[in-house]
Amino acid sequence: MTITSHLMDCTLNGRCACGSIRYSIAMPAREILHCHCTICRRIHGAVFASFASVPRDAVDITAGREFLTEFASSRDVRRYFCRTCGSHLLIEDDRTPQFTWYSVGTLDGGHPGHSESVERHVFLESRVSWFRFSDPQVCASQVLADQPPSRAKG
Template identity: 40%
Template sequence: MTESNYLQGSCLCGGVRYRAALPVAHASHCYCTMCQKQHGAAAGSYANVASAGFVVEAGAELITEYASSDHGRRGFCRACGSTLFWRSTESPDRIAITLGTLEPEYAGPVEREWFVENKPAWLPLK
């Protein structure tokens, strides 16, 4: 697989490194309160890719998953706390990787916004 065929990323401490095969089905900002709390930000930002193309290249033992709902699982590095992905047990063929962990930064468009009714009023205007 060539570099142009996948996204790659890592956690803050560098202990976890991964790659995810393209294409990205869509990228999104999720304003649900669970994403806000986990990310400590206005939204969780994700690229939705095929689970079959997601490979942890280093640090698999550092990844912990938290069951944030009946169907949602949030993966993070237990050493530094970086949020790495969100996945649904109802759609095991897909995984949503966090845009902020990608290297280089994600260059594609963000096409979707989820739970906009929870979008914080303190976000800056365009």
């Protein structure tokens, strides 16, 4: 049994750091991106930020919707944060209106349900100069330079 097939009937839960906002995801991630762009690095205060994509209707804010604050980080992208603790939870991108991206670090544990073949590092030309991949298994098919999220419909 693969991780993805195991999670098809499971719900993933997540929350912000203070617990004001809680969400559930009704299906496995279709794609995982580790984004090295300057915006993601600054917003997360980290070397890169990790997001999973799912169809928008698979995301359910189960508590604290009133604490969700929107920030337009670019012309097409809106990021959603907890207004109390600042946790970055969700991204909506007008270029991929059928999907929502969630910060995988805000899950309450568990695996997002993706296969390794759909996990990518993106915007590497923007990465911090001292970052090096420590995993020698990271290959060209997993590392994309300055590629936007996929535009796949399914």
